[in-house]
Amino acid sequence: MDPRSEVVLRQQDYLNGQVLLINAPNDQLAKNLPSQVPASVWTWNYADHQAFLNVGINSHFSVEFPQASFDQVIIFVPKSKELLNYILHVVTSYLTQGQSVFLVGEKKGGVERAAKQLQQYGKTLKLDSARHCQLWQMIIEKTGQLKPLEHWIKSYSIQVGQDQLEITALPGVFSQDHLDVGTAVLLPYLNQIKSGKIADFGCGAGVISAYLSKLNPNQQIFALDVDAFALRSTELTFQQNGLNLTQLHLQPVTGFADAPKELDTIVSNPPFHQGIQTNYHASEALCQLAKSHLNSSGELWIVANRFLNYPPLIEQSFGQCTVKADQQGFKVLYACAK
Template sequence: MEPRSEVVIRQHDYLSGRVLLVNAPTDDLLSNLAHDIEASIWTWNYNEFQYFQNLKADVHFGTDLPESDFDQAVIFVPKSKELLNYILHNLVSRLPVGASIFLVGEKKGGVERAAKQLQPYGQTTKLDSARHCQMWQLTTNTTVTAKPLTQWAQHYNVATPAGELTICALPGVFSQNHLDIGTAVLLPYLKQVTSGKIADFGCGAGVISAYLSKLNPKNRIFALDVDAFALASTQMTFEKNSLPLEQLEVKAVTGIEDAPLFLHAIVSNPPFHQGIQTDYNASETLCKTARRHLKSGGELWIVANRFLNYPLLIEQSFSQCTTKADQQGFKVLFANTQKNLKEER
């Protein structure tokens, strides 16, 4: 069991009734709660959603709170300060004055900073500090009205050869305030991507998907991400730029294994974080197995930090890997499957 969950169990007597666990660790916490506690879970991570589904837990996946009622909530501190603001605002909008919201996190994960975000909503008390973690209690003394999801998005403009795009990025989504360097390096090469059925793996706020739509309105784009806030951001970005929604399909995935088959191209600025931890599994698996999802002659386009060994992994799968660009610490990598001559006839 994770240290954060152990701290919750240590302070178990504070919990009662229907308890919503927000951003909970994938461990044995649920099985260690008392039988009189009715626990439910809210997550926006599709991997975690599937983990709790397999446990037959009452779990909700999405950007919105579950519709079912709850008496208390336990928030496991997310990486993003803005995302915590969103969570707190929505929880307080649903709970009566005097209700308890608990905050749990690691010191290295910023729990002390996060605890200060509780203060506008009521009285805060530190309940525990152990195992490099802290647990805080907020007793609410106010209520708020929930705001529409669109009001939580930040906007910034991206210049492209096909015209300017306005990007809508929700709290917690990668590169929420500005275009990241990797995607900026990749963008000029997207006009070389073959048209057709294209997957944007790790779509984030939808920069790549939106530009691919602008380049060719006949492209069919699959925006794939593990994060519900990323999928919602991509949809908002399409709507903001009046791009055809019939061109877009947003899909929650655990990894590239959930991508459609017979794609003309996969384009990715692949993810490498799981919470506050660095995790290259998803992007390495993409390099190793993307070929299975491409049709004959299909293309793989990736931008990645130049120090990563992705070219070798791609070569092992595709027999070749071309470096299209190497600048500002990033490489644009390209590979394609061998065309089947029978298909061309």
């Protein structure tokens, strides 16, 4: 069991009534709590959501607070400070004064910094420090009116050749307030992509999907991501730029294996972080499985850090891998399913 969950179980006497676990790790915490403390999960990670459902845990996959009544919430500290601000605002908009909010996280994950974010809503108390984690309690003293999701958007403009796009991103989404270098290196090559059925794996704020739509409004674009905030951000980016929403297919995935088949092109700035951890599983699976999701002449376009050894994985599947660019620490990799 995750050490953060172990710390929660150590202090389970503080829990009572309907409890909502927010951003909980994929483990059995909800089933190990006392029977008089029924627990549900609110997660924006689709892989975790499916895992919870598979073992009979009540799980909500959304960017918004579940439409149900809860007596207490336990927040597992997210990587993003802005995302925690959003969660705390939402929680204190739904709960009432006197109710408890618990915050748990790893010391290396910034739990002490996160605990300071509680203070604007009520009195805080550190309940436990164990397993390199901390558990805090906050009794709500201040509640507020729920602000719309759009209040939490950050926007920025990007220029690619003659095309300009306004990118809109919600808290916690990769490169929320600026264009990352890898995607900037990849974008000028996307005008080489033929029209057809295209998957943007790890769509983030929708930069790649939106630019593909701008280049060709007839393309069918499947925006794939594990993160509900990313999928909603991509939709908001399309709306912000007046792009054709009928060509956009938003699809939550547990990994690349969930991607559509018979694609003409797969484009990706693949993720290799999960929370504060480095995790190459999703991007390596993309390199290994991409060909089986492509048509006979389908193409794979990837941008990746120069130090990541993706070309051999791609070559094993496709028989070849071409380096289209090598600049600013990133490589644009190309392969064709022949």
